[in-house]
Amino acid sequence: xxxxxxxxxxxxxxxxxxxxxxxxxxxxxxxxxxxxxxxxxxxxxxxxxxxxxxxxxxxxxxxxxxxxxxxxxxxxxxxxxxxxxxxxxxxxxxxxxxxxxxxxxxxxxxxxxxxxxxxxxxxxxxxxxxxxxxxxxxxxxxxxxxxxxxxxxxxxxxxxxxxxxxxxxxxxxxxxxxxxxxxxxxxxxxxxxxxxxxxxxxxxxxxxxxxxxxxxxxxxxxxxxxxxxxxxxxxxxxxxxxxxxxxxxxxxxxxxxxxxxxxxxxxxxxxxxxxxxxxxxxxxxxxxxxxxxxxxxxxxxxxxxxxxxxxxxxxxx
Numbered sequence: 001x002x003x004x005x006x007x008x009x010x011x012x013x014x015x016x017x018x019x020x021x022x023x024x025x026x027x028x029x030x031x032x033x034x035x036x037x038x039x040x041x042x043x044x045x046x047x048x049x050x051x052x053x054x055x056x057x058x059x060x061x062x063x064x065x066x067x068x069x070x071x072x073x074x075x076x077x078x079x080x081x082x083x084x085x086x087x088x089x090x091x092x093x094x095x096x097x098x099x100x101x102x103x104x105x106x107x108x109x110x111x112x113x114x115x116x117x118x119x120x121x122x123x124x125x126x127x128x129x130x131x132x133x134x135x136x137x138x139x140x141x142x143x144x145x146x147x148x149x150x151x152x153x154x155x156x157x158x159x160x161x162x163x164x165x166x167x168x169x170x171x172x173x174x175x176x177x178x179x180x181x182x183x184x185x186x187x188x189x190x191x192x193x194x195x196x197x198x199x200x201x202x203x204x205x206x207x208x209x210x211x212x213x214x215x216x217x218x219x220x221x222x223x224x225x226x227x228x229x230x231x232x233x234x235x236x237x238x239x240x241x242x243x244x245x246x247x248x249x250x251x252x253x254x255x256x257x258x259x260x261x262x263x264x265x266x267x268x269x270x271x272x273x274x275x276x277x278x279x280x281x282x283x284x285x286x287x288x289x290x291x292x293x294x295x296x297x298x299x300x301x302x303x304x305x306x307x308x309x310x311x312x313x314x315x316x317x
Contacts, residue, residue, distance in 0.1 A: 001303055003065040004028075004101065006052045007090065010037040010275055010285035012267065013069050013109065014045075016295025020303050025063050028052050034285055036276040053093045057100035064306050065299075066103040068094055069290050070110055095129050098160075104309070105169075105302050106130075106160035109290045112141060114156045126158075135160040142294055146174035149268045149291045150185045151209040157298055161305065168305040172297035181206045182236050182266070189262050195248040201256065205236040209266050214287020222283045224258070243279055260286060268293045 001022045008014055008027040017024070026046045029035040035049035048055070052068075070090045098106055114123070123139075130137045137160040144153035161169055183202030191198035210232040213225040224233050224240030233240035237255055244257035258266075260275060260282045268291035275282035 001065065001306060002063045003067055004057075004060050004063050004103075006055070006066075006068040006094065006097065007070055008034070008038060008047075009069055009289055010034050011041060011273065012269065012289030012292050013067055013295040014038065014042075015270070015273070015292040016290070016297075017065070017067060017299045019292065019296045020299035022065060022299060022303065025060055028055055033277045033281050037274065037285055040274050040276050052090060052097065055093075055097065057097040060101050062103075063101055064104045065107060065302060066094075066098055066101055066105075067107045067295075067299075068109070070094060070108055091126060095126075095133070098130070098135075099133055102133075104162050104165060104306055106135065106158070107298060107302060108158040108160075109295075110156045110158065112154045112156060114158075115139070115141060130160045134162055136163050136166040140171055142298070144268070144291045144294050145179050145208055147172070147291070147293045147297050148175055148179050149266075149293050150179045150182060151212060151266050151291070153211050153291060155290065155294065157294075159298070159302070161302075162309075165305050165309045168308045170301055170305075172301050179208055182209050182238070185265060186258075186262050189259070189265065190247055190256060192247040194250040195252050195256070196250055197248070197252065201237050205238070207236060209233075209236070212263055212267055212287050214284045214289075222260075222280045243283060245279070263287070267291050 002025050003017050003022040004026045005014055005024060006028045008029040014024060014027055024045055026048060027038055028048045028050055029038065030049065030051045032049045035047050038045055038047045094108065127137045137158065139156055139158040141154055142157055144151050159169065183205035187198055187202035190201060210229050213229065222243040224230060230240035234255065239255040239257045242257060244259050246259060248256045260279060263283065264273065264286045265271065267286055267289055275285050
């Protein structure tokens with residue numbers, strides 16, 4: 001199964017698609033540091049540091065899956081929810097590329113605000129445009145914690161399928177058990193430099209994390225979010241005003257800070273995945289990512305639908 005992904009970021013969705021069995025024909029990401037992270041981890045991937053508004057999709061016509069993590073600000077409270085009036089809205093570009101590429105399936109991730117009542121007309125517009133292109137469209141709010149990610153992270157996933165595949169797709173089922181707590185997830189990383197308080201800290205950090213936020217290019221630094229988010233982190237024994245370069249030393253006293261690697265693990269990235277650039281840039285890449293386990297779960301369901309559809313097509317021929 002082949003895929004093409006837009007707004008690929010540092011690879012959160014791409015990892016999930018890869019784990020679900022998709023081969024990336026191309027990954028498009030406008031921010032060069034993010035694109036360098038993709039190449040750093042997968043030198044064989046065809047990565048294009050380009051604006052999807054100017055990308056020509058025609059050479060990729062027939063790829064089975066078009067995936068995208070379109071910018072969240074047009075539909076987020078922090079971005080003032082300007083929707084189609086926001087210059088960062090890339091749904092029009094996505095529709096053009098879907099028309100050019102004609103994939104069998106489409107998978108787009110966005111923030112919960114996309115489902116706000118104020119955007120009902122825009123949602124209906126998107127569904128209508130995709131219908132004209134031959135697709136049946138559904139969306140669902142998925143929480144990352146339902147798929148093993150130790151974080152409260154609700155995200156909307158939009159799935160559009162060629163109409164002959166509609167009845168073959170089922171949304172993924174949630175995992176039967178709660179995800180690990182922050183303490184269980186990070187205890188070994190907190191103890192990496194011999195911190196004697198790591199065990200006690202891990203017992204206190206006995207809930208999942210609040211939503212990881214990465215900030216935008218213009219706003220937000222290497223911190224864990226606004227005041228309310230920092231209070232939530234403090235209840236877990238984490239200082240959220242900034243990130244640390246390394247784990248606490250043996251005699252450290254107080255609330256530890258998280259490192260980029262720790263935040264990446266909370267997001268569901270594998271420990272071997274690297275992020276190009278210094279702390280602020282790397283944290284933005286992590287904080288804005290689509291957790292790989294969630295992407296994998298949806299992509300697995302899409303792969304099954306596509307495989308069954310292909311089998312039926314071969315038999316019919």
